[in-house]
Amino acid sequence: MKKQKVAVIGAGISGLTVAQLLKDKYHVTVYEKDDKPGGLIKCDRINGSLFHTCGGHVLNSKYPDVIEWIKQFVDFDKEYVKADRNSCIVFGDDSYVPYPIENHVYLLPKYLQFRCIEDFLSIAKERYSIYNNFEDFLRKRFGDTLFELYFEPYNKKVWGCPLKEIPMSWLEEKLPMPTVTEMIFNNINHIEEKNFVHSTFWYPKQGGSQFFANRLATGVEVKYGKSIDKLKCSKGVWHVDSKDFDIVVFCGNIKQLPICVEGVDIPPYKNRIDALLYHGTTTVFCEIEKNLYSWMYLPSSEYDSHRIICTGNFSETNNAHGKMTGTVEFTDKVSLSVIKDHLQKMPFSPRYITHKYNTYTYPIQTSDTRKMVDNLKEMMRKNNFYFTGRFADWEYYNMDTAIKAAMILCNKWL
Numbered sequence: 001m002k003k004q005k006v007a008v009i010g011a012g013i014s015g016l017t018v019a020q021l022l023k024d025k026y027h028v029t030v031y032e033k034d035d036k037p038g039g040l041i042k043c044d045r046i047n048g049s050l051f052h053t054c055g056g057h058v059l060n061s062k063y064p065d066v067i068e069w070i071k072q073f074v075d076f077d078k079e080y081v082k083a084d085r086n087s088c089i090v091f092g093d094d095s096y097v098p099y100p101i102e103n104h105v106y107l108l109p110k111y112l113q114f115r116c117i118e119d120f121l122s123i124a125k126e127r128y129s130i131y132n133n134f135e136d137f138l139r140k141r142f143g144d145t146l147f148e149l150y151f152e153p154y155n156k157k158v159w160g161c162p163l164k165e166i167p168m169s170w171l172e173e174k175l176p177m178p179t180v181t182e183m184i185f186n187n188i189n190h191i192e193e194k195n196f197v198h199s200t201f202w203y204p205k206q207g208g209s210q211f212f213a214n215r216l217a218t219g220v221e222v223k224y225g226k227s228i229d230k231l232k233c234s235k236g237v238w239h240v241d242s243k244d245f246d247i248v249v250f251c252g253n254i255k256q257l258p259i260c261v262e263g264v265d266i267p268p269y270k271n272r273i274d275a276l277l278y279h280g281t282t283t284v285f286c287e288i289e290k291n292l293y294s295w296m297y298l299p300s301s302e303y304d305s306h307r308i309i310c311t312g313n314f315s316e317t318n319n320a321h322g323k324m325t326g327t328v329e330f331t332d333k334v335s336l337s338v339i340k341d342h343l344q345k346m347p348f349s350p351r352y353i354t355h356k357y358n359t360y361t362y363p364i365q366t367s368d369t370r371k372m373v374d375n376l377k378e379m380m381r382k383n384n385f386y387f388t389g390r391f392a393d394w395e396y397y398n399m400d401t402a403i404k405a406a407m408i409l410c411n412k413w414l
Helices: 013-022 064-070 110-126 134-142 144-159 180-188 208-216 254-260 267-274 336-343 369-381 399-413
Strands: 005-009 027-032 043-046 049-052 080-084 087-090 096-098 200-204 221-224 231-234 237-240 243-245 247-250 277-287 295-297 307-309 325-331 351-364 385-387
Touching: 005 013, 005 237, 005 243, 013 027, 013 208, 013 247, 013 399, 043 208, 049 208, 049 277, 049 325, 049 351, 064 399, 110 134, 110 144, 110 180, 134 144, 144 325, 144 351, 200 208, 237 247, 254 267, 254 369, 267 369, 277 336, 325 336, 336 351, 369 385
Parallel strands: 005 027, 005 247, 027 221, 087 295, 247 385
Antiparallel strands: 043 049, 080 200, 087 096, 231 237, 237 243, 277 325, 277 351, 295 307, 307 325
């Protein structure tokens, strides 16, 4: 029996995962607009040092099946290092508190310690179990003091909107859920919690996350430099790049669908898709002073940046000529003059090398986003059109959750 043809749009982690999962059952062609795979996890070599052009992507997962699947492509023992996450929160007075802050209240000034204790007692008394929005969760889970000191200023920098506008459904399974008893116990015993996301992680010895993207692209047909502007359905056949396909799996940006899809009735969704909110990120590659940290979080208004990722500490091969490198992140687009001005104020004296602006990095949901996307998916499935990925699903996926979502799609529908 002749294999059906599948067009996968996008060679990011989601598209490459779909291609690998389907290549034995279908004839799969992946279309990628750039000249290499990876999407948001792409890396470049600048003067010999490794530049994560968006974020600092490392690998860990609560999904055992994801890790086992990845082992088909990489050798964790020989090709990766495993490290503990050593992160801190930097306040405006250059004081450092280890991350997560709720386990290190004992390092705060005494008046803040008293306020946190009062908050914890109040939380224990109320026994909250329902949270109406992201702000509600942070206040009821950690207390007003930690909310105002760290959680609110940091997250407002990242998300750029009032935290009351962020629904809890969007961030579920991505948030720390310590009980009051655990927070008090950890503070009394000075315990470093290791249950939060990426508390330990794997990282390639060579090439960073680009290494994984390249490996995942091995053995599949990827056509690079192909920007697909039209996906036309006619009599049950999809026309892509002058070729006919039985199935399309779209792993690009859902905002493109009303523009590029023809022959399927997407217009009823156009206004709601156009209204979807998001943020971009300006990622600044820097040489920085040597330090022991992996991530530094910056809640203070003294810094426009919200975090520093010390990618040079992830692997020795990320640094050339003995110089430590890392990335400084700003939400949305920032001019070079503003970047250089703010770098002068920041800890560990970051010195500018280059920067890149990614228009889409953080999808923002409202209370009805998932319902709209699910309804659109159901309608498109009837036309043999499927989609998955951070900006196709409009979900805040990490690398492992993007893989998991692609696995679910392929196992359930393809």
